[in-house]
Amino acid sequence: MILHHMATWNFRNLAPGKVELGSGLNVIFGANGQGKTNLLEAIAVLGSLRSFRSHRYRPLLRHGERCLRLEGMLGSDSGPVALEVSWEVGPPPRRQLRLNGDSVHVSRYLQVFPVVVLAPGDRELVVGKPQGRRAYLDRLAFLLSRRHLDHLQRYRKLLDQRNAGLVRGVGGHEMAAWESQLAESAARIVLARRRVLERLEPRFQRIYHAIGGEGFPELRLEYQAEASLPPGDVEEALAEIYRKRYNDQRDRDRETGYTTAGPHRHDLMIRGTTGHVRDYLSAGQVKAVAAGLRLSFLEEVEEDRGEVLPLGIDDVDAEIDRAVTQRVLSLAAKGRQLVVTSTRAELGAWKDGSFRRHMVRDGSIQHVVGREESV
Amino acid sequence: MKELRPPAVRELLSHLERLPGVGPRSAQRLVEHLLTCPPDEPARLGEALISLRARVRLCSTCFLLTEEDPCPVCSDPGRDPSIILVVESPTTAWSVEATGEYSGLYHALLGHLSPLHGVGPEDLKIDELLRRVQGGGVREVILATNPTVEGETTALYIARRLEPLGLDISRPASGIPVGGEVGAVDQVTLAQALQLRRRV
Ligand SMILES: [Zn+2]
Numbered sequence: 247m248i249l250h251h252m253a254t255w256n257f258r259n260l261a262p263g264k265v266e267l268g269s270g271l272n273v274i275f276g277a278n279g280q281g282k283t284n285l286l287e288a289i290a291v292l293g294s295l296r297s298f299r300s301h302r303y304r305p306l307l308r309h310g311e312r313c314l315r316l317e318g319m320l321g322s323d324s325g326p327v328a329l330e331v332s333w334e335v336g337p338p339p340r341r342q343l344r345l346n347g348d349s350v351h352v353s354r355y356l357q358v359f360p361v362v363v364l365a366p367g368d369r370e371l372v373v374g375k376p377q378g379r380r381a382y383l384d385r386l387a388f389l390l391s392r393r394h395l396d397h398l399q400r401y402r403k404l405l406d407q408r409n410a411g412l413v414r415g416v417g418g419h420e421m422a423a424w425e426s427q428l429a430e431s432a433a434r435i436v437l438a439r440r441r442v443l444e445r446l447e448p449r450f451q452r453i454y455h456a457i458g459g460e461g462f463p464e465l466r467l468e469y470q471a472e473a474s475l476p477p478g479d480v481e482e483a484l485a486e487i488y489r490k491r492y493n494d495q496r497d498r499d500r501e502t503g504y505t506t507a508g509p510h511r512h513d514l515m516i517r518g519t520t521g522h523v524r525d526y527l528s529a530g531q532v533k534a535v536a537a538g539l540r541l542s543f544l545e546e547v548e549e550d551r552g553e554v555l556p557l558g559i560d561d562v563d564a565e566i567d568r569a570v571t572q573r574v575l576s577l578a579a580k581g582r583q584l585v586v587t588s589t590r591a592e593l594g595a596w597k598d599g600s601f602r603r604h605m606v607r608d609g610s611i612q613h614v615v616g617r618e619e620s621v
Numbered sequence: 622m623k624e625l626r627p628p629a630v631r632e633l634l635s636h637l638e639r640l641p642g643v644g645p646r647s648a649q650r651l652v653e654h655l656l657t658c659p660p661d662e663p664a665r666l667g668e669a670l671i672s673l674r675a676r677v678r679l680c681s682t683c684f685l686l687t688e689e690d691p692c693p694v695c696s697d698p699g700r701d702p703s704i705i706l707v708v709e710s711p712t713t714a715w716s717v718e719a720t721g722e723y724s725g726l727y728h729a730l731l732g733h734l735s736p737l738h739g740v741g742p743e744d745l746k747i748d749e750l751l752r753r754v755q756g757g758g759v760r761e762v763i764l765a766t767n768p769t770v771e772g773e774t775t776a777l778y779i780a781r782r783l784e785p786l787g788l789d790i791s792r793p794a795s796g797i798p799v800g801g802e803v804g805a806v807d808q809v810t811l812a813q814a815l816q817l818r819r820r821v
Contacts, residue, residue, distance in 0.1 A: 404770055419781065426777060427773065
């Protein structure tokens, strides 16, 4: 899968227009603050509808403008696809998604371009709040099975209804009906996440060890649910456990108006031999774990789709642990289209296929033709 | 800038725009039509609007919309009184009836459970349904609430309340898209969903 070009209008400080991308390595270089990460961010939003720098759309909009638009042309084994995202500030804010010109639902759109970007903010995935790691697992589960998104939305609705019921003092019989449905939904999500993690774990181990060097600790990825939740993969058995738990905890939950058990509280634990790794990993080790999580995610989706996918790397020549970065880069290549940002035009020893450079200055992006064009 | 819309037009627009599915643009088109069509058309529309609320009420047994109480279904001796099909909204019953495949009675709940919106069992016609069933002669209840989170939970809640009465309780088979409305699917699909209903 290749992104042939990326076009933006009113996206941060980028000059409106189209950037052609090569099928091999694409280096977006420029001094800090010129906007080199913005192009990579636009690619991430085009594919995942999420930025790796902001949870909201508003900051993506060029100052003083009211709507932004992104367009990309994707080439994949199943044919070319034109993607388009437009967003209006509103109120109310309005987002429109198109595939080959046809307006589509978000769950259909998000299946098409499963972009992965390695970015400095990834350390949050390792050391930050559980929410980010749940989102990571859920996105992978969704890319492997589209229905996961419906299941998550259903769970969210049921959870909101139970919480409202707790607050309003809804009677026991009605609460039991909501809890029964919520329990089924919870069980389905826990099982989907466990299955995804089970597939991911060996891949993560291999990649993490390939990136890591001397003194990198042994790690395990673990799905952390309620302490007493048994293993097993029978949905109805798990649902029954949650039904009982919601029932038992109802009176206590009424005091806070909040449901204390269920997948909205779970975590993807990155466990070392002595507890959660966030407490003792070095900056370079955190970076290796984050890259391991991103690259194993990418490989998992690639295996499912039967083709390699584009990969973005922001700030590829960051000062933190350059050795780790070099190993990440060599693992990342493997015939993939790479889009990387860098403060330097040269990336050292790149011998792998075609090479295209773009210089970014004050939001305009210029293709730089040089002898490296094709190696 | 001058207000060019005469007061009577503004007045009508403000009423039309409050209707579901009508935005400012379509309200303008409706007004334009009403001002250019034959004059008896808006007059009859006005009469229809006034008599709607005066003549139409809910059947005191099944809560379908009707002009006579009991409604034509409840008072029809040819209908099978041993089956009751439960819907959220009376208009869903119209779609079921249009399949021509159903000959039992109806019961409209007039909504679904939703703690988020403060709607509980006492706000729906659930006790009325239980009383109908307890009155005897009912053998099967089909819970045709919408396949949404709220519709399904409402069905589950009612099924549990009916359970001690020992009758057949069923849900229409799938085929109605999840999150959709029972009344919004085509008649063939709806007829199949009713025939292939599952016991709960
Ligand atoms: Zn009636």
